[in-house]
Amino acid sequence: MSVWDSLVGQRPVVDTLRAACTGRGMSHAWLFTGPPGSGRSNAALAFAAALQCAEGGCGGCSSCRTALAGSHPDLTRVRTERLSIGVDEVRDLVRRSALAPVGTxxxxxxxxxxxxxxxxxxxxxxxxxxxxxxxxxxxxxxxTVEDVLPTIRSRCRLVTLTTPSAAEVSVFLVRSEGVPEPLAAYAARASQGHIGRARALALDEDARNRRREVVGLPVRLTSLGACMTAAADLTAATQEEAERLTGELDAREKADLDAAYGVVERGRRPREYAPALAALQKAQKTRAKRRHLDMVDRSLTDLTSVYRDALLLAAGAPGPLVNEELRGEVAELVRSSSPEANLRRIDAVFAAREQMLEFNVPPLLALESMMLALRVPRRSAG
Known part of the structure; x- marks a missing residue:
């Protein structure tokens, strides 16, 4: 099993990177772009492992294993749980890049x-x-390339990943995780090609249940009360999930800080402890905010898929829906709304996303406004 096996549906990318490992088209700087879930980070990490491997990414040697695990001495990996990466962190990274490598x-x-x-x-x-x-x-x-400073991207070789097909994701889940084929097919469709999301849906029943709640919303938004309740419930559910994911890490970081300053052993707090604790709590608060926004953003993606399905069904497009198991409810949405109305609803979801991510609008307020825009008219008894 090579380091490239985790890159689903990216054969042209793998061919390019393999060639670079042999010196064909190698560059000192690379920019990996692609839609969420396409595997940008996985591709970069696989390439990093291949560059450290004498066989170009065999997957079994010590260099491959430690590189993929992030513990190779000549591999530095920067990722953030915060809203941004600051200059101090990058300066430290630049200093490390100037050091002599441990290996050859x-x-x-x-x-x-x-x-x-x-x-x-x-x-x-x-x-x-x-x-x-x-x-x-x-x-x-x-x-995307537009997310990077033009002067930086102009000095990098571009690698563009694409969204893998549902069939490719399904095969990957069956092969790598042993997921039954029907569940793998569902997870692949529901994730819309997002590998990490597909794995979560395939392996976590709670994740599947949370998604079912979200995609079941459109046909239930028939009154002001239903819209307000849906916004509050979605805010609370995503907040709870974010806190569950960050709570354990927060506690571990606090314990590490206490141990580093001898708070536990000495039973007192040194003068330097208070500012260090304040900095940690600020970073944790920022991380929690980002994680909550990530959870909401994921739910909005799931919500958008229902209206996409309605547009496809109204147009008579062939092939399975993303939410094939909800075909009856999607058909009801088609009967009660026009394609133009469903396009406006997709715009409303995108507007809510922009309000939260770009303009720092509190999630509850953004979701309340969005849910009202998603409201569907009640069908008369006659």
Missing amino acids: RGQVMVVEDADRLTEQACNALLKAIEEPTESTVWLLCAP
């Missing part, structure tokens, strides 16, 4: 969230990419 195959610096670099951080990174050290390769990941 050079250093690889992977920045998984290059779209979250602040302006100052971008400028610090630009200098390192403009004047690269001979033994360092930079791998940046972002959703």
Whole structure:
């Protein structure tokens, strides 16, 4: 099993990266782009492992295993749970990139969230990419090329990943996770090609139940009360899920901080402890906010898929729906609304997303406004 096996439906990308490992088309800086779930970070990490492997990514040697696990001494991996990556973190990364590698195959610096670099951080990174050290390769990941500073992307070789098909994702789940074929097919369709989301839906019944709640909303939004309740319920459910995911990590970080400052052993708090604790709590609060927004964003993607299905069904398009198991409810949405109305509803979902992610509108307010725009008219008894 090679390092490339985790890249689903990306054969042209794999061919390009394999060729680069042999010296054909190699560059000191690469930019991996692609839609959410396409595997940008996985592709960058697989490439990093292949660059450290004497056989170009065999998957079984120590270099491959440690690189994929993120513990290889000549691999530095930057990812953030916060809203942005600051200049201090990038400056530290640049300093490390200038050090001599431990092994003989050079250093690889992977920045998984290059779209979250602040302006100052971008400028610090630009200098390192403009004047690269001979033994360092930079791998940046972002959703699109427009998410990266033009002066940075112009110095990188572009690798564009595509959304894998439902069939490819389904086969991957059966092969890698042993998921039964019917469940794998459902997860592949429902995830719309997002590998991580497909894996979660295939392996976690709670995730499937949460999704069913979201995709069942459109036909229930028939009154003001139903819209307000739906907004409140979705806000609470995503907040609860975000807190569950971050709570354990927060507690572990707090315990590590206490141990580092000797709070547990000494029974007192050194002077330096208070500012360190304040900085940790601020970072955790930022991470919790981002995680909550990520959970809401995922739900909005699921919600949009229902209206997409309604448009396809109204147009008589062939093939299965994303929400094939809800075909009856989608048909009801088609009967009660025009295609133009469903297009406006998709616009309303995108507007809510923009309000939360770009303009910092509280999720509950954005979702209340959105749910009202999604309201469907009651059908008369006659």
